[in-house]
Amino acid sequence: MSLRVMSPAMLSAWSQTLVRAMSSQSGSGKNIGFVGLGNMGANMASNLIKAGHKLHVFDISKPACDGLAAKGATVYSKTSELAKNSDFVITMLPNNAIVDASYEEMTADGVNKDTIFIDSSTISPELVKSLQKKISGKGARFIDAPVSGGVPGAEQATLTFMVGGTEAEYNAVKSVLECMGKKITHCGVYGMGQAAKLCNNMMLAISMIGVSEAMNLAIRQGLDASVFAEIINSSTGRCWASEVYNPVPGICPTAPANRDYAGGFSTALITKDLGLASGVANSSNSPIPLGSLAHKVYLSLCDKGLGNKDFSVVYDLMKKEKFSV
Numbered sequence: 061m062s063l064r065v066m067s068p069a070m071l072s073a074w075s076q077t078l079v080r081a082m083s084s085q086s087g088s089g090k091n092i093g094f095v096g097l098g099n100m101g102a103n104m105a106s107n108l109i110k111a112g113h114k115l116h117v118f119d120i121s122k123p124a125c126d127g128l129a130a131k132g133a134t135v136y137s138k139t140s141e142l143a144k145n146s147d148f149v150i151t152m153l154p155n156n157a158i159v160d161a162s163y164e165e166m167t168a169d170g171v172n173k174d175t176i177f178i179d180s181s182t183i184s185p186e187l188v189k190s191l192q193k194k195i196s197g198k199g200a201r202f203i204d205a206p207v208s209g210g211v212p213g214a215e216q217a218t219l220t221f222m223v224g225g226t227e228a229e230y231n232a233v234k235s236v237l238e239c240m241g242k243k244i245t246h247c248g249v250y251g252m253g254q255a256a257k258l259c260n261n262m263m264l265a266i267s268m269i270g271v272s273e274a275m276n277l278a279i280r281q282g283l284d285a286s287v288f289a290e291i292i293n294s295s296t297g298r299c300w301a302s303e304v305y306n307p308v309p310g311i312c313p314t315a316p317a318n319r320d321y322a323g324g325f326s327t328a329l330i331t332k333d334l335g336l337a338s339g340v341a342n343s344s345n346s347p348i349p350l351g352s353l354a355h356k357v358y359l360s361l362c363d364k365g366l367g368n369k370d371f372s373v374v375y376d377l378m379k380k381e382k383f384s385v
Contacts, residue, residue: 090236091116093146095139095162096181097124099323100207101152103214104180104240106131110217111239116142139166146175148236153181155332163191173199178233180205180221182261182333185251185340188224192250203229204250205237206257208264211324212304212314218242222260224253258340261333265354265371268301272375275308285311307375316370324370331358331367 090113094105097119105128109115115133119125125135136142143149143166153159159181177195179188188204195202203225213219219241223230230246237244247256274297278288289311292302306312316324334355341348357374366373
């Protein structure tokens with residue numbers, strides 16, 4: 061049938077169907093709940109709003125909620141109500157205990173069977189499997205989709221998502237995650253996203269310590285910090301910690317090192333992640349000598365009261381005349 065012979069009513073109905081189909085294919089216009097509006101979560105939620113989604117948000121911080129409300133999000137005082145009004149619910153929270161308690165509260169009164177819960181926190185694979193079993197038992201779906209890319213990646217919507225779940229679930233959430241990231245990878249079954257994330261973060265901690273040691277050693281020998289950073293970043297030592305997040309003030313304009321290590325990815329969180337990696341290593345009988353040493357280094361930073369500082373503050377520790385773990 062050609063459009064010429066359609067009645068106005070038929071044409072209108074056909075047009076509405078086409079618009080809905082295009083919206084569905086692009087993943088736009090969904091009701092999305094977001095729980096956890098910290099340094100990462102607030103930027104991720106903002107990018108979802110920019111993509112045309114309707115955001116339903118919750119955080120214990122009123123200023124964080126107010127910031128998203130000013131951009132058009134609806135703020136909730138109860139996560140259970142937020143979940144009931146959402147097609148997707150994304151959680152971005154600090155640790156196992158808070159994630160577990162949040163899902164218990166959010167799903168205690170039941171869930172919509174069509175809702176997909178996406179946890180982008182960094183938690184243990186064991187907790188992922190427990191939550192998936194609990195939520196699927198209530199009739200909804202749950203996947204793990206932790207992220208990498210730091211605050212800059214969250215701001216610029218260039219995060220990497222590591223997804224654990226079925227192929228169908230991966231396909232169902234991919235268009236939503238693409239509003240916040242540039243690489244969405246299906247890692248395998250439930251918990252495999254977290255397995256990838258913990259290995260990545262262990263390597264990140266090791267590399268940050270390595271960059272800090274090398275920069276400090278070069279500077280003490282009389283090399284200019286900027287000159288040596290250029291050498292690293294055009295040589296085999298190049299890595300994210302040296303090029304994007306250099307721990308020496310004045311090297312990378314947007315790095316926390318230029319703000320007295322405020323904001324960014326906290327020392328407390330990288331320490332938590334290294335603890336999770338150690339647990340996984342023990343359960344899989346995997347040797348991680350450098351990972352274990354990195355964990356001790358960051359534990360020492362927390363003991364010195366630096367848990368709230370960005371994890372690149374480890375460079376300050378390297379500058380001390382005497383340092384032992």
